[in-house]
Amino acid sequence: MEEIFDKAEKPKWSQSREVLHRLSKRITAMIGLVIVLIFLISAIFAPFLALHDPLEHSLGHMLAKPSWDYPLGRDELGRCILSRVIYGARISLLIGTMVISIGVLLGAPLGIISAYYGGKVDFIIQRFVDTMLAFPGILLALTLIAMLGVGLANVMIAVGISTIPIYARLARSSVLAIKSRQFVEASRSIGASNFKIILRHLLPNSLSPIIVQSTLHMATAILWAAGLGFLGLGINPPTPEWGAMLNGGRLYIRVAYHVATFPGLMIFITVLGFNLLGDGLRDALDPRLKT
Amino acid sequence: MTGQYIIRRLLIMLPVLLGVSLIIFIMVRIIPGDPSMVMAGPHATKDQVEQIRTQLGLDRHPVSQYFIFIGNLFRGDLGTSTRTSLPVTKEIMARLPNTLLLALASILIATVLGVLTGIIAGVKQNSKFDYLSMLVALFGLSMPVFWLGLMLMLLFSIHLGWLPAVGAESFKHLILPAITLGANSMAIIARMTRSSMLEVIRLDYIRTARAKGLKEKLVISRHALKNALIPVVTVIGLQTGTLLGGAVLTEIVFAWPGVGRLLVEAILARDYPVVQGVVLLVATMFIFVNLVVDILYAYLDPRIRYQ
Numbered sequence: 001m002e003e004i005f006d007k008a009e010k011p012k013w014s015q016s017r018e019v020l021h022r023l024s025k026r027i028t029a030m031i032g033l034v035i036v037l038i039f040l041i042s043a044i045f046a047p048f049l050a051l052h053d054p055l056e057h058s059l060g061h062m063l064a065k066p067s068w069d070y071p072l073g074r075d076e077l078g079r080c081i082l083s084r085v086i087y088g089a090r091i092s093l094l095i096g097t098m099v100i101s102i103g104v105l106l107g108a109p110l111g112i113i114s115a116y117y118g119g120k121v122d123f124i125i126q127r128f129v130d131t132m133l134a135f136p137g138i139l140l141a142l143t144l145i146a147m148l149g150v151g152l153a154n155v156m157i158a159v160g161i162s163t164i165p166i167y168a169r170l171a172r173s174s175v176l177a178i179k180s181r182q183f184v185e186a187s188r189s190i191g192a193s194n195f196k197i198i199l200r201h202l203l204p205n206s207l208s209p210i211i212v213q214s215t216l217h218m219a220t221a222i223l224w225a226a227g228l229g230f231l232g233l234g235i236n237p238p239t240p241e242w243g244a245m246l247n248g249g250r251l252y253i254r255v256a257y258h259v260a261t262f263p264g265l266m267i268f269i270t271v272l273g274f275n276l277l278g279d280g281l282r283d284a285l286d287p288r289l290k291t
Numbered sequence: 292m293t294g295q296y297i298i299r300r301l302l303i304m305l306p307v308l309l310g311v312s313l314i315i316f317i318m319v320r321i322i323p324g325d326p327s328m329v330m331a332g333p334h335a336t337k338d339q340v341e342q343i344r345t346q347l348g349l350d351r352h353p354v355s356q357y358f359i360f361i362g363n364l365f366r367g368d369l370g371t372s373t374r375t376s377l378p379v380t381k382e383i384m385a386r387l388p389n390t391l392l393l394a395l396a397s398i399l400i401a402t403v404l405g406v407l408t409g410i411i412a413g414v415k416q417n418s419k420f421d422y423l424s425m426l427v428a429l430f431g432l433s434m435p436v437f438w439l440g441l442m443l444m445l446l447f448s449i450h451l452g453w454l455p456a457v458g459a460e461s462f463k464h465l466i467l468p469a470i471t472l473g474a475n476s477m478a479i480i481a482r483m484t485r486s487s488m489l490e491v492i493r494l495d496y497i498r499t500a501r502a503k504g505l506k507e508k509l510v511i512s513r514h515a516l517k518n519a520l521i522p523v524v525t526v527i528g529l530q531t532g533t534l535l536g537g538a539v540l541t542e543i544v545f546a547w548p549g550v551g552r553l554l555v556e557a558i559l560a561r562d563y564p565v566v567q568g569v570v571l572l573v574a575t576m577f578i579f580v581n582l583v584v585d586i587l588y589a590y591l592d593p594r595i596r597y598q
Contacts (some may be wrong), residue, residue: 028429127306127307127310128310130306130307130310131306131307131310131311131314132314134307134308134310134311134574134577134578135311135570135573135574135577136531136532136533136534136535136536136573136574136577137532137533137535137536137537138536138537138539138540139535139536139539139570139573139574142539142554142555142558142570143315143318143566143570144318145558146557146558146561146563146566147318147319147321219433223433223435226435227435227436227437227540230435230437230540230543231539231540231543231555231558232559233555233558233559243435243437246435246437246438246441250441250544253441253444253445253449254449257445260438260441261441261442261445264435264437264438264441264442265438267435267438268430268433268434268435268438271433271434271435272429272430272433275429275432275433276429279429
């Protein structure tokens, strides 16, 4: 009896194992995974990892060069850059998570409804999505910030809202693919309500591409939020945020390169990590795309 | 057939344009608090606030406000900057050529280098060049524009002294900002060209071309390239959007006097008419570029028109 169960369970397990196996064989993906893990560890354990208080300033040591005690040097207010960079991972993780939550929670239902009902509903929602996509890149987020005012919460809301159309499109296309499958038809034929079909069948089945995509979008979310921080539209000082730190160091680039260099390097490495992992994940999940 | 396609595309564009204007219109008017009070600033007198309210037409019904807004738009009237008291159109027009120059230079660099790299990487799949260029492309994709700009400035302006760091006085001033802004798009175009090339190279008609004894160079340039570049055109079109967005950051880094910098200045000063004007202009430009790309796409790939 147990053997039969084993056999029945096997395909599902071997599929995810296969994906993991393929993922582990790609060096670049593994490098990405390591970077992402380091990022997560710094964010979670920042108080234990930081050498100094990220807010403690010392005007006597403004722009001090890297040293043993302050490995990445000190910033324009004499604060420890390494400690601020480590704490900055927290803000980036928070922003990334919130942005994606907003995008998925608002975008996915929009896409599912659009695909499920079709017709006029689909047309109206799709024109709305088109309109939002007509704001290139970071522009919609910038406009929203202009209206909402600067600050961390507003950055998360602004970037989150500007990712809605991406998730709406994604959910729509995955629902379109499964909408006419037999299990959906079967559910409808036994009298399930639209709401129930959406909740029980369409939502769970369209979720996996969205989850994969959202890991990839962490990179974009972090990049955009740092951009807004750099423009001085993000979190209020003195909270350490990578974009804002870079902006602070920009003015001193001629005399103290390290103040702007290291926070930027952190953004770059973190985004690279998510991109490497994302690329690997996509190839591992769908070997056909691997070219 | 092509004419009909263009007309259809134009018709689809209209609601998007209206939608964009409506979104911007609503956004400016749902500013928390009273927009006219926010715009007038904390030290404004009651009369000044009232004046701005009338100026913006905020004392009218929202629907009629929107129609006035659209009517003004068609007459090229985007209102007056609350910061400089100049017409918004004038403010934008003074800066627009700089942004267009920067964007064009960037897209040119990105396209030429991106497509070339992509072709070579695709043709020589799994070669050292392939690995190295795709690694560099991935770097380009992950690099924050503003950081890359600063690092280039650090190297080429401050250490080597070859190029000016900030300003827009000469051709030399254009080089660093254009590379900075184009880097990201270059990476995306290179990756896209490569994968598109790899797909096309495996098709039967390429095998036929090779089988009939055609030289590899001709197979690539005459046969493969034509089809491989079709999807690249779309990516280039989409990249203009990324460029227009990235221009904001690049212009700040290099103190480039374009509309991106104008936008940030306006946001920080809560100069809503300018914000509204710049966003409307950039979004419209993006929509038009994509229209052109769609038409070009249909021209390059006749199958599109019949769908």
